[in-house]
Amino acid sequence: MLAHRTIHLPGSDVVPVAAPPRTTAARSIVDAAQWAPTDTQARAIVAAAFQQRLVGGDDLHEVVERMPRIRRRQLILSTATDAAGGAHSLGELDLLTLVRGAGLPEPTRQVVRRDSAGRRRYLDAYFEQWRVHVEVDGGQHLDPAHAWADMRRQNDLWVEGDRVLRFPAWALRAHPEEVIAQLRAALRAAGWRG
Numbered sequence: 231m232l233a234h235r236t237i238h239l240p241g242s243d244v245v246p247v248a249a250p251p252r253t254t255a256a257r258s259i260v261d262a263a264q265w266a267p268t269d270t271q272a273r274a275i276v277a278a279a280f281q282q283r284l285v286g287g288d289d290l291h292e293v294v295e296r297m298p299r300i301r302r303r304q305l306i307l308s309t310a311t312d313a314a315g316g317a318h319s320l321g322e323l324d325l326l327t328l329v330r331g332a333g334l335p336e337p338t339r340q341v342v343r344r345d346s347a348g349r350r351r352y353l354d355a356y357f358e359q360w361r362v363h364v365e366v367d368g369g370q371h372l373d374p375a376h377a378w379a380d381m382r383r384q385n386d387l388w389v390e391g392d393r394v395l396r397f398p399a400w401a402l403r404a405h406p407e408e409v410i411a412q413l414r415a416a417l418r419a420a421g422w423r424g
Contacts, residue, residue, distance in 0.1 A: 316340035321399030
């Protein structure tokens with residue numbers, strides 16, 4: 231890990247009661263993203279911060295606006311916008327990029343639904359008008375207990391009449407055309423005429 235210094239540190243980016251003094255979560259995340267070795271790592275840092283609820287809303291936008299010269303300015307801003315809108319992982323960000331590039335309607339992200347036992351469940355992407363869900367599965371979805379929870383949630387959605395598509399995160403990067411073809415087919419089967 232490399233140490234970094236900054237000469238631009240307004241008081242609004244410092245936690246006022248901390249000892250020793252430290253930067254706010256939002257400022258720390260912006261700095262980590264701009265200093266990350268790759269764009270992918272920078273996006274992952276921003277998405278994880280929203281997923282873990284370390285920041286929310288326009289927190290990162292406000293920090294970036296105070297920083298006149300920042301590396302990856304546009305990448306941080308666009309990722310923060312998408313993460314604030316519910317894309318909380320690299321896979322979910324990749325899905326959003328694919329959907330936009332293919333000219334498909336934009337889904338609602340992190341939709342809260344109740345399962346058959348009344349528990350709150352968050353759905354990655356939901357095309358509400360057509361009742362099509364897309365779930366992006368990361369490595370944790372291979373765990374048997376996690377996989378069973380996913381299957382129960384998918385079954386509940388199917389019973390209610392929704393379509394559910396599942397894609398492993400790696401497929402979004404390795405086979406984007408197949409992902410988009412299946413998503414387009416599901417939307418058309420549900421009545422989308424775009």
